[in-house]
Amino acid sequence: MHPIFGRFRSVSIAVTALLSLSAPLQAQDLPVTPQPKAAAAEAAQTGIALDALAANAPERYTVKHGDTLWAIAGLFLKSPWRWPELWSMNQQDIRNPHRIYPGQQLYLDKTNGRATLRTGLGGSLDGVGSAEAPIATVRVSPRTRSESLADAAIPTLAPQDIEPFLSEPLIVDELTFSQAPRIVATQEGRVMLSRGDRAYARGQYAGGAGAGTALSTENGEPLDFRVFRSATPLKDPTTQEILGHEAHYVGKVELVRGESTAQSEGQDGKPRLDIVPATIDIMVAKEEIRVGDRLLPEPPRELRSYVPRAPDFPTTGQVVSVYGSAVAMVGANQIVVINRGSNDGLERGHVMALLKDGERLRDKTDSTQPLIKLPNERNGLMMVFRTFERVSYALVLQVNDGVRVGDRVVNPE
Structure with a gap:
């Protein structure tokens, strides 16, 4: 296991004038691993069942500064890791995600009993050609403006939660x-x-x-x-x-x-x-x-734009350690290390469920008082944001009880 090293220098993009507010937002051109998945391809065409939507899922939502992809996914879905199906993403889109920017309006399309999320009413993902969303005339003045477009997109997770661990x-x-x-x-x-x-x-x-x-x-x-x-x-x-x-x-x-x-x-x-x-x-x-x-x-800068999703293969693992903490149990927004990594197929954005190990105790209602083990119960969710060959770092997103070393992690569904 050897780290890959290199140098990274940030580059700002000079924007001479804002030509159109309706221009499609392009994804980063990132390498895509060819892994054809029939289920994902089908979901990218059909969207998601209406009963998978959150109870109060809005018909439209305007993206704001401070939003995260995970928070928006939870706004629309009961299971936020099903975001790729709602957004109609194929496997390439998952690794090369459509970026979402503050000021964009997201629309929930419920055509034919299936739900998809779009950035234009009745149009394509980029909203071009939508008759229901007239484009306002905006007067602009020529000026030079320097801005990093990559940094303007909303992140998957709150930067302050994972920045040190990247x-x-x-x-x-x-x-x-x-x-x-x-x-x-x-x-x-x-x-x-x-x-x-x-x-x-x-x-x-x-x-x-x-x-x-x-x-x-x-x-x-x-x-x-x-x-x-x-x-x-x-x-x-x-x-x-x-x-x-x-x-x-x-x-x-x-x-x-x-x-x-x-x-x-x-x-x-x-x-x-x-x-x-x-x-x-x-x-x-x-x-x-x-x-x-x-x-x-100094290693190359980690990719921070990825899509929350469930692994498309069965996987189980355990919590190996808690990063930077001497306490025995941790809660939400803390980092854990699990004993599964890139060699096991884990990728950034994979959402896993945390299980609390069922207690072992004596059945006092039985005269022989046999030893019984209670079932493992779901304890929360976490998202992988950095992988190595045999271990991964994950952010605890939701938790009912404290997370301990040795707790099990499984597919969220």
Whole structure:
């Protein structure tokens, strides 16, 4: 299990003039994995049964700043994870979702006993050609405006709930972490480092299972790194197998100069080869950084636009750990790690149901007082928002009782 690294730079899109308020909103051109699903294809054509709608589902709704896709799905549906059927999405749309923007009006179409959601009355998804939705004349003045269109779309989940977990946790194997570049020295012998400090690091190793790779500023080499202190093993609650190691994030650094060697003269007058570590500057310090902390290249930015949906295959799993919490039980809007990942078919947006393990107790109404186990009961919902090979991070969306390590997760239906 090896993380994929790279650099990401945000790009703003310059908009010279607003030409039409009714122009169709295009989805991001993202890679689509070919997985033909007959059921999903049928749902994309027929919509959803009327009895699947929420009791007070509105006929129309205007998207507002602060909305999330999950909240809007819950406004229209009893089961919000059935959003792709209501929105008439095929498999490509699910991975390449139609973006929804503040100011758009959503209309509930109940034609022929089936419900679909559109952005125009009686028209197509983009609302073009709808005779019932006349387009108002808008006067605009020529001006230059810079705006990121990707950031303007409403997110699937509240950004403040998952933002830290998109950048902080990292699942690595033990060997990758043990051979990662490490901080080896500080200026003036400082024990703790904070933002703005300078330090020195090495990627090469003299011994062990491998030599490592020297830190370099050559073209194509990573310059931005995250700093991690330790790697906690994540164990399967049932088998106790180690599924990966969760590295503890403490900050970010920038590589200023790469590693090198220099010739010098020793005290005995003989030439010697000095090892010169790389120079790094501390850019972000969530905690105080120190010698021995490990560096891993900044990974590419995670895709944040995805569609809430149930997995289209049977799957079960368990809660492995609670991220960033020392409490035994957690509630809504907290993050858990489960023992299923991309190797098991899980993807961002998959909604899973949480089950509370039924209690084991004695049946005191029976003279022999046998041991009985109560049925497992549904305890809430969670949504996967980040996957690794064997584990995934999920946000607890709804919960009746606290979630514990070992609790089971299953398909929501």
